[in-house]
Amino acid sequence: MTTVANPTYRQRIGYQAGLLGGFAMVAAAMLVMGDIATREAIDERQAEDLLASLGQVIPAGVHDNNLLADTLTLDTPDGTVTVYRALEGLDVTAVAFETVGQGYGGAIRVLLGVDKDGRILGARVLSHTETPGLGDHIEAARDDWILSFDGKSLGDPPPARWAVKKDGGVFDQFSGATITPRAVVKSVKEGLELFAAHRDALTASAVQQTATAQ
Amino acid sequence: MTDETKSTDWSRIARDGLWDNNVVMAQTLALCPLLAVTGTATNGLGLGLATAFVLVLSGLSVSVLRGIITPQVRIPVFVLIIAVLVTLVDLGMNAWMHDLHKVLGLFIPLIVTNCAILGRAESFASRNAPLPAMFDGLMMGIGFTLVLVTLGAIREIIGSGTLFANASMLLGDSLRWLEVTLIPNYRGFLLMILPPGGFIALGCLLAGKRLLERRLAARREAKAAAAVPARA
Numbered sequence: 107m108t109t110v111a112n113p114t115y116r117q118r119i120g121y122q123a124g125l126l127g128g129f130a131m132v133a134a135a136m137l138v139m140g141d142i143a144t145r146e147a148i149d150e151r152q153a154e155d156l157l158a159s160l161g162q163v164i165p166a167g168v169h170d171n172n173l174l175a176d177t178l179t180l181d182t183p184d185g186t187v188t189v190y191r192a193l194e195g196l197d198v199t200a201v202a203f204e205t206v207g208q209g210y211g212g213a214i215r216v217l218l219g220v221d222k223d224g225r226i227l228g229a230r231v232l233s234h235t236e237t238p239g240l241g242d243h244i245e246a247a248r249d250d251w252i253l254s255f256d257g258k259s260l261g262d263p264p265p266a267r268w269a270v271k272k273d274g275g276v277f278d279q280f281s282g283a284t285i286t287p288r289a290v291v292k293s294v295k296e297g298l299e300l301f302a303a304h305r306d307a308l309t310a311s312a313v314q315q316t317a318t319a320q
Numbered sequence: 321m322t323d324e325t326k327s328t329d330w331s332r333i334a335r336d337g338l339w340d341n342n343v344v345m346a347q348t349l350a351l352c353p354l355l356a357v358t359g360t361a362t363n364g365l366g367l368g369l370a371t372a373f374v375l376v377l378s379g380l381s382v383s384v385l386r387g388i389i390t391p392q393v394r395i396p397v398f399v400l401i402i403a404v405l406v407t408l409v410d411l412g413m414n415a416w417m418h419d420l421h422k423v424l425g426l427f428i429p430l431i432v433t434n435c436a437i438l439g440r441a442e443s444f445a446s447r448n449a450p451l452p453a454m455f456d457g458l459m460m461g462i463g464f465t466l467v468l469v470t471l472g473a474i475r476e477i478i479g480s481g482t483l484f485a486n487a488s489m490l491l492g493d494s495l496r497w498l499e500v501t502l503i504p505n506y507r508g509f510l511l512m513i514l515p516p517g518g519f520i521a522l523g524c525l526l527a528g529k530r531l532l533e534r535r536l537a538a539r540r541e542a543k544a545a546a547a548v549p550a551r552a
Contacts, residue, residue, distance in 0.1 A: 144415035151415065
């Protein structure tokens with residue numbers, strides 16, 4: 107920045123401060139405009155993504171509603187859980203919600219679909235930071251492992267066998283990675299326990315729900 | 321270097337960006353995002369393109385504003401400009417190129433941590449007219465992309481035996497032929513995909529470039545030495 111003409115007013119602290127402040131204001135204004143211009147489109151895209159994931163854990167045949175429209179929130183010790191309900195008419199046929207496990211590299215978010223009897227319809231990992239090549243076999247795109255939860259419930263296998271094979275359970279671990287599948291199994295089991303604890307509230311028909319809400 | 325009066329040496333800028341003063345190979349800048357994403361060639365390509373785009377835009381804006389920015393506050397102002405650009409690119413891609421954003425989204429915030437962009441703003445764009453500044457950004461970006469793709473390809477081939485895996489997610493279905501499995505039934509060599517493999521591959525690449533340059537210099541010298549007696 108060896109500008110040839112460097113007028114004296116530019117050396118003043120006021121000019122410098124004004125310049126920096128001015129740039130900060132312009133930057134803030136641009137970010138606000140950018141946010142306003144894109145917010146709606148981003149929300150739409152994210153809703154589409156969520157719907158696509160929900161479609162993987164709740165088969166289209168068991169509901170006739172928009173999964174994103176009929177939601178409930180559950181207050182648990184770990185925070186609020188949003189529950190997406192699959193309705194046939196006004197009866198709840200299945201629910202889907204997110205459960206989180208602590209893996210080797212951080213949180214593993216699992217979306218779990220459970221039918222009204224507590225049987226797993228499907229589970230999918232939404233996001234994780236596990237070691238590539240070792241822990242990422244929990245992704246449906248890479249391995250069929252996550253499908254081994256389909257049809258399982260709290261009683262089947264019995265609670266003691268809800269673990270990876272190394273711990274005496276029924277679920278496979280991966281060579282070189284035990285912590286990751288262990289975390290997923292644990293989070294799915296916790297999800298089922300959450301469902302069992304709130305089963306009546308979650309599967310109450312939609313009419314009753316609106317009635318109690320009023 | 322206020323060469324606004326001097327005519328712009330376009331080929332010099334191109335040579336600097338692609339080889340002589342390459343972001344990674346010569347300046348050894350931007351190693352953090354480099355090592356983080358080059359597990360596959362596709363990821364490298366994605367980050368490279370996004371970085372090149374931001375480099376062109378930041379070159380343009382810094383160059384246009386160079387008249388009013390004083391030396392004392394230039395660094396915070398440059399950082400502000402770059403951060404705004406990256407955020408806008410991130411938002412725009414998320415909204416209008418959502419599938420691409422799902423693949424690249426992770427890397428875009430990494431661009432802010434790319435000191436090469438601040439470096440080019442400081443050492444080139446703030447001293448040159450908008451057009452050369454944009455061209456410099458483009459060339460630096462392409463140079464960076466080439467290194468990213470090369471490093472990604474080396475690590476991907478050794479680490480998982482494939483090349484350009486998932487490229488169709490980034491480039492569209494028409495380029496699906498890029499995805500090749502070079503070593504079928506390969507068990508994988510995990511080290512190369514993990515960050516240490518990145519360091520090892522980068523070290524080999526840098527050593528290779530040095531070696532090549534030394535060879536070329538030696539050949540030039542030999543030629544010059546041969547030419548001197550002939551003239552005498």
